[in-house]
Amino acid sequence: MQNHLFNYLLRLGDTSLILSHRLAEWCGHGPILEEDIAMTNISLDLIGQARALLTYAGEVEGKGRTEDDLAYQRGERDYYNLLIVEQSNGDFAKTMMRQFLVSAYQHCLYDALRNSKDKTLAAIAEKSIKEVAYHLRHSSEWIKRLATGTEESGMRTRNALADLWLYTGDMFDADDTDNEMLKAGIGADQRKLQKAWEKIVGEVFEASSLDMPKDVFMVNGSRRAQHTEHLGHLLSEMQILQRTIPGAAW
């Protein structure tokens, strides 16, 4: 059971950490100053969540691994983030579409986890949902504006949706760990999660005159640490300092 909890926490922590890293790549490159600040602020919130989750994961594992050990000393075949968060930033529309789809997922997830029988996880969820509410609001508003703005912004938004939708199935897969966590009253019900997520996405898409894609072949595998071509490159950048000078500290 401890092993399942450890895996479950890694999935949540890794997802926040990798998305945080992607958003940090926008620092200094935002289309306007306010969005540069918005994206890096969201990145900061997410790294805070990752720290809380990975620190707890290390404690659950019981082998003395700290949040830093877990973040910087694992390779891509030991990372369990959702596939959608490792996708490249692309243009602003793609970044906002990714943010919207993921923030909607995290909002539903943390809403469910606030009632987790694991008190620490419930507390982290209770804390994180407040921040994610702002991420969701921000990205939803952008989807509406970009989708119904100009011909160009509309085209970029629809392209973004086409690029990312095939990774959304991965969010709602359920393996042994998900099932054991659900049975123990600790984890979220993946099916209920999907329904809640579809409701939010449906509402925003309706307001944006966007169609929910249908019959799309879903790419999955995050739970088996089977990643897309992006994660290896991302981690080599993220981990370069700690790999070059192991044990480096302030």
Add this chain to the structure above:
Amino acid sequence: MKSITIDKEKITDKIRNIPDPEIPVITIEDLGILREVVFTGDGVEVKITPTYTGCPAMKAIENEIVETMKEEGLQATVSLVYSPAWTTDWLSVEARKKLLEYGIAPPAEGEAANRLVIPKKNIACPHCGSASTTLVSQFGSTACKALYKCNTCLEPFDYFKCH
């Protein structure tokens, strides 16, 4: 074996009055960050709760607590508690007043639950008091603040977001 008599009230007072590193007019007690002070043997355990999970000031506050206690000859350990989750509803009337005087618009009362909705009441400008203000960005200079501008006196100002 050294035996020191700890003046618990004096020590607790010192901890309560540690200022927030970003907004030095407010203490960690005003902000609701300080949760508990526990005296253990010849040391003290201070429990704090983070405002935002990624707030970088938490480390500075932790260091400040340890340093302040060192000056009193005490060993301090700081632990983070996540539950109950910090909320702006915990800000005292005094804290809100201090924020306003400092030039930061305090969070709208009772709206902590309405994060998904734009606040109902207009946020008043801390410089001139005008209610004619515009939200520039939901994400400001720090994780806890949003950026507004006043349409009357034309000054920008920070708003402490409901959380």
